[in-house]
Amino acid sequence: MPDANNDPLTTVGSALAELIGSPTAPLLLAVSGGPDSMAMLDIVRRCWAGPVFVATVDHRLRPESADEAAIVAGYCAGIGVPHAILYPDVPITGSVQSAARAVRYRLLEQEAARCGATFIVTAHHGDDQLETMLMRLARGSGIDGLAGVRARNGRVVRPLLGLRKADLVQHCAIHAIPFVQDPSNANTDFDRVRIRSALQGFALIDPLQAARSAAALAEAVDALDWIVGQEAESAITIKAGTAELAPNLYPAAVLRRLVLRCLEHVQPGIAPRGDGLGRVIDTLQKGGQTMIGDVLCNGGESWRFAPAPPRRKPFDARATTE
Structure with missing residues (x-):
């Protein structure tokens, strides 16, 4: 009632x-x-x-x-x-x-x-x-x-x-x-x-x-998105289909959203969550290189996100000739 x-x-x-x-x-x-x-x-x-x-x-x-x-x-x-x-x-x-x-x-x-x-x-x-x-x-x-x-x-x-x-x-x-x-x-x-x-x-x-x-x-999410939007103006640099992020000492929730923005710029529609996104960030924090979707991610002082190179086709011996 x-x-x-x-x-x-x-x-x-x-x-x-x-x-x-x-x-x-x-x-x-x-x-x-x-x-x-x-x-x-x-x-x-x-x-x-x-x-x-x-x-x-x-x-x-x-x-x-x-x-x-x-x-x-x-x-x-x-x-x-x-x-x-x-x-x-x-x-x-x-x-x-x-x-x-x-x-x-x-x-x-x-x-x-x-x-x-x-x-x-x-x-x-x-x-x-x-x-x-x-x-x-x-x-x-x-x-x-x-x-x-x-x-x-x-x-x-x-x-x-x-x-x-x-x-x-x-x-x-x-x-x-x-x-x-x-x-x-x-x-x-x-x-x-x-x-x-x-x-x-x-x-x-x-x-x-x-x-x-x-x-x-939901209000907290909106507030976090607003903060990230403000921070992205100085933290993310867009260059001809690539994105670079100055990671700084951001809280984890802010850093995840900044990385998502970079990934989305390179591959629109990509939406990694949870462990997948966590593994990318962990690799970048260690200065390593990794791929997610069709995005190649490189760590270091500045994190770089770029389209991954075309994957090589598997070798097919039947296609060779004597």
């Missing part, structure tokens, strides 16, 4: 105003048909003054997904909210959850551009945040990972982090809002489902308090 001071409309309306700034910005809501996103749809349309659009991504991974998307479409038609069903261009393969997530956000970005929405709104809530933090804690994540799901990431905003799933299910019940249950949410092959199951009946951790901790960590 949400308490009297945690009314969903007030909580979400305040969060949206803080995250977005403009009270009339056009919003695209990502609605799957589950209770979280269906409650979000009803709450946002009641508390937001600007245009609201809805999109449902049908990943075509389950036979039921078409019917679920149709339920959202029918509900939106009944309340007069524009709705679109989005489909992947090609079948999703590989690591299903991560691949589906990447496809989902790409399709939502395209739809936001089509309908003129300034922001994309998702239904991540406080329980999701706690699960994310515990998953990353189990993997040994640092401060960036433990900051959890960001309330705002670019133009994606998540105004429900101050609510619990129970609040959203109750909202659906009170307002007779239909919703569906995704059977993958009970599939224990997924880490998140196992953590969710373990948390059931475990009241020692309040998800909303955990969400506050995640928000504080």
Whole structure:
């Protein structure tokens, strides 16, 4: 039960105003048909003054997904909210959850551009945040990972982090809002489902308090990034596709971020973390040379990052002639 001071409309309306700034910005809501996103749809349309659009991504991974998307479409038609069903261009393969997530956000970005929405709104809530933090804690994540799901990431905003799933299910019940249950949410092959199951009946951790901790960590990450941005102006020298870093006596967290900036300059998109990045820094601190991705890294008084030379092809005796 949400308490009297945690009314969903007030909580979400305040969060949206803080995250977005403009009270009339056009919003695209990502609605799957589950209770979280269906409650979000009803709450946002009641508390937001600007245009609201809805999109449902049908990943075509389950036979039921078409019917679920149709339920959202029918509900939106009944309340007069524009709705679109989005489909992947090609079948999703590989690591299903991560691949589906990447496809989902790409399709939502395209739809936001089509309908003129300034922001994309998702239904991540406080329980999701706690699960994310515990998953990353189990993997040994640092401060960036433990900051959890960001309330705002670019133009994606998540105004429900101050609510619990129970609040959203109750909202659906009170307002007779239909919703569906995704059977993958009970599939224990997924880490998140196992953590969710373990948390059931475990009241020692309040998800909303955990969400506050995640928000504080996110602020610390932003502060650290700001410091690194200031320091990079004098510490990093860019030269024709290479980067040089004067390592100085930086704290470890600052040094790691400076090295990441150098690596990103040489190979855009490279994102080493954890032990991989740690090994590079350890080698450079000892004055050595190492490679990571397609970047050749040299230590010394100044650390140099440059494109690695082309790798030699293996010798093939069959290609020789007498």
